[in-house]
Structure formats: structure tokens, C-alpha cells
Amino acid sequence: MIGTPLDLGVMVVYFIAVVGFGVYFGKYSNTTKDFYFGGQRFAWWVIAFSATATTVGSYSFVKYSAAGYTYGLSSTQSYLNDWFWIPILLLIWLPIIYYQRVQSVPEYFERRFNRPTRMVATLFILVYLIGYVGINLLTLGKALETMLGWPVFAGAAVACVAVTFYVFAGGQTSVIMTDLVQGITLLVVGLGVFLAGVAHFGGFVDWWALFPETHRYMFSEFNSPDKFSFIGIYGQDGLANTGAFVLMNQGIIMRFLALRSVKDARKMSICWILVLAPLAAITVSGGGWIAKALTVTGELETTGQDAFIDAAHFLCSPGIFGFVLAALMAALMSTADTLINAASAIFVNDIYRPYFKKKAEDKHYLRIARFSSLSIAAIGLMLVPLFQGESIYLAHAKFTAAITPPIVIAILFGILWKRFNTPAALAAMVGGGFLVFLSTFSPFDDWFLKPISFGMGPDSYKYIRAIFGLLVSGTLGGVVAMVTKPQSAESIAGLITGTQITAMEYFKGGPINRREGKVVYLPVQTDATLTDAEMVCVSSAHMDTLAADPGDLLYVCDKRWWLGGLRSFHTKAGEPNGHDVLRLSPEAMARAHFSDGDTVYIEKQF
Numbered sequence: 001m002i003g004t005p006l007d008l009g010v011m012v013v014y015f016i017a018v019v020g021f022g023v024y025f026g027k028y029s030n031t032t033k034d035f036y037f038g039g040q041r042f043a044w045w046v047i048a049f050s051a052t053a054t055t056v057g058s059y060s061f062v063k064y065s066a067a068g069y070t071y072g073l074s075s076t077q078s079y080l081n082d083w084f085w086i087p088i089l090l091l092i093w094l095p096i097i098y099y100q101r102v103q104s105v106p107e108y109f110e111r112r113f114n115r116p117t118r119m120v121a122t123l124f125i126l127v128y129l130i131g132y133v134g135i136n137l138l139t140l141g142k143a144l145e146t147m148l149g150w151p152v153f154a155g156a157a158v159a160c161v162a163v164t165f166y167v168f169a170g171g172q173t174s175v176i177m178t179d180l181v182q183g184i185t186l187l188v189v190g191l192g193v194f195l196a197g198v199a200h201f202g203g204f205v206d207w208w209a210l211f212p213e214t215h216r217y218m219f220s221e222f223n224s225p226d227k228f229s230f231i232g233i234y235g236q237d238g239l240a241n242t243g244a245f246v247l248m249n250q251g252i253i254m255r256f257l258a259l260r261s262v263k264d265a266r267k268m269s270i271c272w273i274l275v276l277a278p279l280a281a282i283t284v285s286g287g288g289w290i291a292k293a294l295t296v297t298g299e300l301e302t303t304g305q306d307a308f309i310d311a312a313h314f315l316c317s318p319g320i321f322g323f324v325l326a327a328l329m330a331a332l333m334s335t336a337d338t339l340i341n342a343a344s345a346i347f348v349n350d351i352y353r354p355y356f357k358k359k360a361e362d363k364h365y366l367r368i369a370r371f372s373s374l375s376i377a378a379i380g381l382m383l384v385p386l387f388q389g390e391s392i393y394l395a396h397a398k399f400t401a402a403i404t405p406p407i408v409i410a411i412l413f414g415i416l417w418k419r420f421n422t423p424a425a426l427a428a429m430v431g432g433g434f435l436v437f438l439s440t441f442s443p444f445d446d447w448f449l450k451p452i453s454f455g456m457g458p459d460s461y462k463y464i465r466a467i468f469g470l471l472v473s474g475t476l477g478g479v480v481a482m483v484t485k486p487q488s489a490e491s492i493a494g495l496i497t498g499t500q501i502t503a504m505e506y507f508k509g510g511p512i513n514r515r516e517g518k519v520v521y522l523p524v525q526t527d528a529t530l531t532d533a534e535m536v537c538v539s540s541a542h543m544d545t546l547a548a549d550p551g552d553l554l555y556v557c558d559k560r561w562w563l564g565g566l567r568s569f570h571t572k573a574g575e576p577n578g579h580d581v582l583r584l585s586p587e588a589m590a591r592a593h594f595s596d597g598d599t600v601y602i603e604k605q606f
Contacts, residue, residue, distance in 0.1 A: 004318040004321075004322075006318045006319050006322060007318055007319065007321045007322030007325060008148070008322065008325075009322065010319055010322025010323055010325075010326060011322050011323075011325040011326045011329060014322075014323070014326035014329065015162065015326065015329055018178055018181070018182065018329075019162050040257060040258060040259065040260060040570065041258070041260055041557075041565045041566065041568040041569065041570075042258050042259055042260060042264075042564055042565040042566070043259075043260065043264060043561070043564045043565040044259060044264040044265070044267040044268035044271065045268070045271065045564065046177075046180050046564035046565065047255055047256070047258060047259055047264075047265075047268045048268045048271040048272045048276060049180050049183035049184055049276070050177075050180050050183055050255060051183075051252065051255050051268070051272050052183040052186070052187070052272060052276045052277070052280055060280075060284040061190070061284050061287070061308050061327075061328060062139050062142065062305060062308065063139075063284075064076075064078070064281075064284035064285045064288065065284065065285060065286075065287040065288035065291070065304075065307045065308035065311075066288060066304035066305055066307060067228065067285070067288065067304070068285035068286070068287070068288025068289045068292070068307070069288035069289070069291050069292050069302070069303075069304045069307035070228075070288075070304045071215065071220060071228050072211065072212070072214065072215025072216060072217065072289065072292070073215065073216060073217060073218050073285075073289070074217055074218060074219050074220040074228070074230075075285040075288065076218065076281040076282070076285055077218065077219050077220065077230065077233055077234075077237075078233060078237040078238070078241075078281075079277055079278065079280065079281035080218070080278075080281065081219075081233070081234050081237065081238035082237070082238045082239075082242035083273065085242050085243060085246050086246075086269060086273050088246070088247075088412070088415075088416075089246045089247075089269065090265070090266050090269055091497075092415050092416070092497045092500075093246070093247060093411075093415055094256055094262060094265050094266075094269075095262055095500045095503060095504075096108075096415060096494070096495060096496075096500065096503055097253060097256075097257065098256070098257060098262050098265065098507070099262070099494070099500065099503035099504050099506060099507035100494055100495065100503050100506060100507070101506075101507060103345070103349045104250060104253075104345055104346055104349040104350050105121065105125055105247075105248050105250055105253060105346075105411070106118045106119075106121040106122040106125060106346065106349075106350040107349060107350065108411075108414075108495070109121040109410070109414075109425070111495055112414050112425075112492060112495045112496075113414070113421070113422040113425045113426075114422050116422075116426065117410075117422060117425045117426055117429070118350065120426065120429045120430060121407060121410070121429065122346060122350040122351065124248075124403065124406065124407045124429065124433070125248055125250060125346055125407065126343060126346055126347070127403055128244065128248070128249075128400075128403045128404060128407075129249075129250060129251070129339050129342055129343040129346065129376075130339075130343055130376060130379050130380050130383070131380075131383060131399050131403065132335075132339050132399075133336055133339045133340060133343070133376065133377065133379075133380030133381075133383070134380045134381070134382075134383030134384055134386070135399060136335050136336045136339065136380075137156035137159060137160055137336065137380055137381055137383075137384050138152065138156060138384045140155055140156055140159045140328070140329070141153060141154070141155040141156035141159075141384060142155075142305065144156075144158075144159075152384070153381075153384055153385065156381060156384045157381060159329070159336070160336070160377050160378075160380070160381045177566075180564070183276075185326070185327055186280075186283060186327055187276070187279055187280070187283055189283075189323065189324050189327035190280075190282070190283025190284060190286060190287070190327070191279065191282060191283055191286065193286060193287050193290065193308070193311060193312050193315060193316070193324065194282060194283075194286025194287065194289070194290060196315045196316070197286070197287075197289075197290030197293070197294070197311060197315055198290075200290075200315060201293060201297075207290075207293055210293040210296045210297060211289070211292065211293055211296075212292070212296070215289075215292060220233065222454070223454040223455055223456050223460075224456075225459075226456045226457050226458075226459035226460040227459050227460070227462075229454075229456060229460060229463070231454055231467075232456070232460050232463030232464060233463065235401075235463055235464065235466045235467035235470070236397050236400065236401045236462075236463040236465075236466040236467075237397075239408075239466060239467070239470060240400060240401060240404045240405050240408060240466035240467075240469065240470060241400045241401075241404060241466070243404065243408040243412065244400065244403075244404035244407070244408050247408055247411045247412065248404070248407050248408060248411060249342070250342035250343070250345055250346055251338035251339050251341065251342035252338075253342075254338075254341070254342055254345060255338070256268075260555055260557070260565055260568065260570075261555065261605055287307060287308030287309075287311045287312060288304070288307045288308060288311075290311045290315070291307035291308070291310060291311040292307070294311060294314060299314065300314055309325075309328075312324040336377075336380075339380075340373050340376050340377050340380070341373065343372075343376040344369050344370075344372045344373045344376055345369070347372045347376070348365055348368055348369050348372060352365075352368055352372070353365065397462045397463055398462040398465075400466070401462060401463060401465040401466035401469065402436055402437070402440060402465055402469070404466070404469075405432065405436060405466055405468075405469025405470045405473050406428055406429045406430075406432035406433040406436065406469060406473040407429055408470070408473075409428045409432065409470060409473040409474045409477055410425045410428045410429050410473070410477065413425075413428070413474070413477055413478070413481070414495075414496070415495075415496055415497055416496070416497055417481070417496075418486065418487075418489070418492065418496055419481050419482070419486045420477065420481045421481055421484055421485070421486055421487050422487070423480050423481075423484045424477045424478070424480040424481035424484065425477065427476040427477050427479075427480040428473045428474070428476055428477030428480075429473070431472075431473070431476040432469060432472050432473025432474075432476055432477070433473075435448070435468075435469075435472045436465065436468065436469040436472070436473075439461075439465055439468060439469075440465070445458070445461055446458075448468055449461045449464050449465060449468055452464060452467060452468060452471070494506050504606060507553075508551075508552075508553055508606065510551055512606040513547070513548065513549055513552050513604070513606055514606060515547040516547060517545060517546040517547030517548060517604045518545050518546070518547075519546075519601045519602065519603050520538065520542045520545050520546055520601065520602045521559060521599060521600070521601050521602075522538070522542070522580065522581060522582040522599070522600060522601075522602065523581050523582065523597055523598065523599050523600075524581070524582045524583075524584055524589070524594050524595075524596065524597070524598050524599075524600050525581045525582070525583050525584070525596050525597075526583075526584060526585075526586055526589050526596055527583035527584065527585065528585075528586060530583060530584065530585035530588075531585060534571060534572060535571060535572045535573070535574040536554065536556065536571050536572075536573065536574060536582060536583075536584065536588070536602075537573075537574040537575060537576065537577045537579070537583070538573070538576065538577070538579070538582065538602065539576055539577060539578055539579060539580065540576040540578075542576075542602070543573065543576050546573075546602065546603075546604040547604060548573045548604040549573065550573055550574060550575050550576075551572055551573065552572065552573045552604055552605070552606065553570065553571075553572060553573075553604070553605040553606060554570070554571050554572065554573050554602055554603065554604055554605065555568065555569075555570055555571075555602070555603045555605055556568060556569055556570075556571060556582070556592065556600050556601075556602050557600060557601055557603075558592075558594070558598060558599075558600055559599045559600060559601050566593070567592055567593045567594060567598075568592055568600075569588065569591050569592040570605075571588070573604075582600060582602070
């Protein structure tokens with residue numbers, strides 16, 4: 001066991017506190033919309049930190065610290081080579097899924113193409129999400145093996161039970177609020193270990209002097225080494241994995257859909273990509289950089305897999321090291337909770353609801369959502385032994401490179417290219433997926449992958465398979481699209497770039513109002529005579545301030561910004577009245593968790 005009983009005590013207390021915190025917010029999940037999308041109420045800064053916690057998964061500390069220890073600063077290239085996806089996410093994909101009220105990525109496939117493509121997409125995404133759960137549980141199992149001497153599977157099982165407990169209770173709201181805390185914790189701990197190491201050496205100049213020359217480059221060589229070349233990392237991480245992360249990862253999509261508006265989603269993305277992601281790159285790699293310098297001075301003996309934990313143990317006093325161990329637990333939980341909740345959403349919305357019980361009360365689907373979370377976590381746990389034997393970095397690369405390219409191409413072409421039709425989508429996913437699957441066997445791997453491996457050997461195939469998958473899926477889809485009949489413009493309106501206004505009108509249910517208005521502050525009061533929870537009325541003067549017309553969409557939120565939108569709801573403007581108090585029905589008050597006398601602000605959306 002690494003550390004002292006005090007460290008173990010700190011880790012256990014943190015562990016219990018986070019689970020209790022998540023369970024507490026279960027009271028905000030009363031519908032499937034709450035369970036999966038947090039009621040679409042949250043402010044941009046809450047989701048920015050929450051998404052950072054999801055991005056910095058448990059595998060990240062082990063994976064990138066190992067890469068930092070072995071290769072140096074180039075371990076950050078996975079965070080720096082995927083910026084080009086952000087305009088596609090912000091300007092095209094996000095408005096489509098938000099305004100079309102798409103509850104799952106496979107649902108988009110049915111609307112854009114047809115039901116068979118939805119079924120294929122469902123299979124791909126469920127395999128992706130559940131496999132990701134398994135990788136995260138494996139990582140924590142390995143970390144607990146190093147820290148406590150537990151068997152890998154036992155550590156993974158303990159963490160799995162804890163995460164599933166609060167996901168079962170509160171769904172997306174619990175996930176968002178716990179990940180908010182854990183995102184901050186991860187950044188503080190990761191940066192703290194790096195800065196403590198720099199201080200130990202006497203400053204940045206002294207640390208840099210100890211860093212080997214080969215470790216000082218931001219990017220690895222184009223096609224060397226085979227296991228960590230720039231082109232390999234770019235194809236697997238920059239193209240396929242990040243494309244999957246922003247286009248098909250239901251967990252991230254649900255995080256965006258939990259925001260109160262597309263405008264907030266854009267703010268969140270800018271903060272996430274330009275501020276928090278670079279900090280996260282240092283957070284997850286810094287321990288490996290420090291560990292390498294400590295081995296140069298002869299103060300530490302370690303391996304890449306144990307670099308972060310061993311460096312933290314060397315630098316931190318008892319109790320503080322326990323907090324670092326807690327951060328590793330946080331990293332696991334902040335990714336696994338998102339993935340479990342997302343896979344549950346896919347199961348309920350794309351399998352159970354359309355094929356088993358089409359019409360039922362929302363409470364029934366909420367109950368199925370909770371119990372499907374338990375099953376998905378159990379399946380992820382059973383996958384842990386299958387991933388053992390590989391390093392975390394290679395296991396993650398091998399898995400994502402084999403699964404993600406066909407569906408990334410199908411979504412990307414689907415939102416960008418009007419001619420990309422149903423046969424083309426099926427060709428890209430089924431045909432591309434089959435060829436990628438063949439490439440995992442000998443001699444097909446040499447036949448398919450060697451010609452595009454840029455002179456690298458078989459060690460590069462785990463990465464190059466992503467480029468192969470993108471090429472063959474894109475080629476198959478593109479050729480079929482060109483030789484078959486395109487869909488009508490009317491059938492894809494609001495589902496493809498250039499038709500976002502149509503999507504906004506669909507979201508509102510009428511023409512949009514784009515006049516600029518100002519926020520209005522009012523106290524709230526329960527009015528038992530009101531029965532319509534979907535509409536609120538304010539005075540004519542307030543309507544003028546809002547620049548709103550009857551039927552416009554409004555967002556009503558507690559004025560306390562630090563609540564992050566937790567107490568809020570979306571509604572529509574009714575006919576003006578003469579009141580200076582916002583009167584709400586008992587149902588609306590309960591849904592927004594308001595109390596009489598609370599001051600709220602009202603903002604017109606469109």
C-alpha cells in the first residue's frame with residue numbers, strides 16, 4: 001500500500017462525500033428529461049467545468065502521465081490537434097440537435113435517414129459507450145492496485161458500485177453537479193502536483209534543465225516512434241476520437257443539451273476549449289514530466305503506468321497525498337457516470353421505447369432508465385478482463401480506432417452534405433465497419449494498413465486503423481451517395497447545415513423573434529388559480545423590456561448566479577397583465593424549485 005492510513009481516510013471520506021452529494025441532487029430528477037438532460041436549465045460555466053471532468057477521465061491521468069514520462073511534452077498533442085472540430089460543433093451540429101429536440105444521436109439518424117440506419121447507429125454507439133465504461137473501470141482498478149494492493153477487478157467493482165449508486169438516484173443532474181466539483185478538484189490536484197514538482201527543483205529553469213532533450217518537443221516526429229507518432233496520434237485522437245467525442249458521444253451531447261440555450265452552449269465551448277482544455281493537458285501530463293525529472297536526479301524509480309502516483313507520493317505530505325488519490329477516484333467517477341447515464345439514454349430512447357413499449361407514462365420510462373443504468377454498469381465491469389494486458393493508452397487507442405470512424409463519417413457527411421442519403425449512410429457504417437473489423441485480423445491488417453502506415457511497422461496499426469476506417473467509410477459513403485437519388489430538400493430541412501432557422505422554428509413551434517431585449521427581475525408568487533405550467537404572464541412594460549411577444553420562449557431563473565441555473569425552467573410568454581409579481585402555478589413553482597418571494601430573472605430566447 002502506498003501512503004498512510006491518513007491518506008486512505010481522506011480518500012474514503014472524499015469518496016463518500018461525492019456519492020452523497022450526487023444522491024442529494026437526485027431530488028431534481030422527477031422526469032426523464034431531468035434524468036437525461038438536467039431539465040435543460042444549466043448555466044455555461046457549470047457545464048464547462050463538468051465537461052472538463054468528463055474529458056479528464058480516470059484513464060487520462062494514467063494514460064497521459066505515462067506518455068509524458070516516456071515522450072515528454074508531446075503527450076499534450078492529443079489536446080492541441082483537434083481545434084478544427086469546434087466550428088463544426090458550435091455552428092452546425094449543436095443547433096441541429098438542440099433545436100430539433102433530439103434526445104439521442106441514433107434518433108437523429110432516423111430523422112435524417114430512416115429507422116434501419118438508426119438501428120445500426122444504436123449498435124455502434126452502445127458498443128462505444130459500454131466499452132468506454134470498461135476502459136475507465138480498468139484504469140481505476142489498476143490505480144487501486146498500485147495504491148492499495150487490491151486486485152484490479154476488485155477495485156473496478158467497488159468504484160462501479162459507487163458511481164452507479166448516484167447515477168441511479170439522480171441521473172444527469174447528479175452527474176453534472178458532482179462533475180462540477182470534481183472538475184475543479186482534478187484541475188487543482190493535477191496542476192498542484194506539477195507546480196510542487198517544479199518548486200522542488202527550484203523553479204521552471206531548473207526543472208527544464210533536467211528534462212531530457214528528446215522530451216522537450218510539443219509534437220512527436222511525423223512517423224516515429226511507431227507507438228506514438230504524430231500522424232498516428234493525429235489520425236486516432238485528432239480525427240476519429242475527437243470526432244466521436246463531439247459528434248457521437250451521447251454523454252457529451254447530453255451535457256450540451258443540459259444547457260439553457262445554444263448561446264450558453266457556445267460560451268461553454270469557448271471556455272472549455274480555449275481555457276480549461278489547455279489547463280487539463282498540463283493537469284494530466286504534468287505528473288509524468290515531474291516523474292521523469294525525478295528519475296534523472298536519482299530521487300525516484302518508477303514506470304510510465306505508475307509515474308503520476310509515484311511522483312505525487314514523493315512530493316505530497318500525508319493527508320495531501322490522500323487528496324491526490326481522491327482526485328484519481330474523481331477522475332474515474334466523472335467519466336464513468338457520464339457514460340453510464342448516456343448508455344442508459346440510448347437504451348431507453350432507441351431500443352426500449354420504440355420496440356418494447358411505445359406509449360407509457362414518463363414515470364415508467366424513468367424507472368427503466370434507472371435500472372438500465374445498473375445493467376450497463378455491470379456489463380462494463382465484465383469487460384474489464386478483456387482490456388487487461390494492454391497499456392491504458394494502447395487499449396484506449398485500439399478500441400476507439402476500431403469503433404468510431406464509420407459513424408463519425410456518417411454524422412459528418414449527414415450534417416454537411418445534402419446529397420448524402422440513406423443508402424450512403426448504411427454503406428459508410430455497415431461497409432466501413434466490416435472492413436475495419438477485417439483489419440483487426442491477419443493477414444488483412446498488413447493488406448489494409450501497411451500501405452497507409454507511412455513506413456511504420458505493425459506497432460502503428462492500432463492508430464493507423466482510425467485513418468483507414470475514415471478513408472474506407474468516407475469513400476464507400478461518398479460513392480454510393482453520388483450514384484443514388486438524393487433526398488428531397490423538404491425532408492432534411494432543419495437537419496443539415498444551412499437550415500438552422502427551420503430547426504429554430506420547429507423548436508419554438510412558430511416564427512422566431514430575433515429582436516434584442518433586456519432581462520427583467522421580478523419576485524415570484526404561487527397562484528393556485530393558474531393551471532397552465534407552460535405559460536407565464538408579465539406586464540406590458542415588462543414585455544416591452546424583454547422585446548417579447550405572446551408565444552415567445554422565455555427562460556425563468558433564480559437570480560443567484562452561483563446556483564448555475566439549478567432552480568429554473570423554460571416557458572412561453574402569455575398575454576400581458578398588470579402585475580409586478582410573477583405569478584406561477586403550483587406545478588411550475590415545484591418544477592423550478594422556487595419559493596414564494598424568491599427573486600427571479602426572465603430572459604427572452606426567441
